[in-house]
Amino acid sequence: MAFQISASHIRAVSCMSSSMPRVRSDFQRAGVKFKHFFTLGGSPGSPQFGRTPVASPARGEVDAAIRAHRFSTTTAAGAPRKFVQANGSSLPRGRSGWLGKFALGAALGASTAALVQSFHTGVITAMSHKINLGSAEGDWKETKAFLLSLSLEDRRPYYRTSGSVSLVDIPVWTPTAGGSEPSRYQRNQKLDQKISVYSGDITMLEIDAIVNAANKTLLGGGGVDGAIHRAAGPLLKKECASLNGCETGEAKITCGYGLPAKYVIHTVGPIAQGGVGEQQRRALKSCYKNSLEAATSNAARSVAFPCISTGIYGYPPEQAVHEALAAVREFLDAHHDKLDRVIFCVFLPTDKELYLQNLPLYFPAETTVRSKL
């Protein structure tokens, strides 16, 4: 029995071995399913050998524990062994070694778990040699699928930032009783431990999603937009270019690429140079709500916001803070089970003061009763 590993799946090339059903069920138990079962067609050595697909009794969606990547090898007794990547270039010998081991293991009946593990390790090894997050040459879809399939640990070698800040190192904000003004919302204990105010560079945050204060083209700019694109690398712009822009108040999600954050949620804040009206207020609140919607729709449970629109777009920070806090409070009231942490990432000391001063109005420590007098 041999395996054909190609074009993102494992194909079992069986010499009609009687062990096939057992192996298939072993692999399925290990979380890896086969897309096809090929019987060896043609004679060993012929181009058709091992490549004649037959209607497989068991078709399943291949969802290998990791998304295998574009290289193909067919190893079967006597079949020509060729290690190629999707673009046809051959894998240098060293990189093809693991494939040979995998196939050999399969042929020798290694345990399924060992095969899956060696396959997993091998694909990471093979793909890691292909990934270059500093270059615009790569296929963003393939790179995104690969990065999103990695564990946090396996993704770390790909960060392009000088460092990263883990979620556990971002302190939780706890409401203190006795704020200066009566709070605008009732106390909700379910929201305790879900808010942070973090002073620093949002590109360093190793969390599920960071929000980008983008412009309608989504093709990068200055401010936090520029910082995020620089840190993520050029594939971010390639994916953004496929999104056909973004309207004010809307939000669209992409992979984080070279960022410690798994995702980037791009939102376009209102331009408020000429002052803030109801339209700008509503649009800014939508940025926060739609960003949290995009996050929870992608199972992102930790999200960081910059102070959207308060830089180049000129929205007065002392007014923006209220739209931001109200939007997050209302979203968490409705969806607190879908989010572990919302982080207000402030870059300027004045912004930090603004958030600490106003948070108790939206996330009170106690139910403050507005005075009747």
Ligand code: APR
């Ligand atoms: N990390 C966190 N916050 C940052 C960072 C950073 N690395 N860099 C800037 N900021 C802060 C700014 O201090 C400001 O408080 O982000 C906030 C938003 O400022 P801008 O980035 O200027 O965003 P915005 O006001 O929404 O204007 C958007 O600017 O960069 C262009 O392409 C962008 O056209 C769009 C416009």
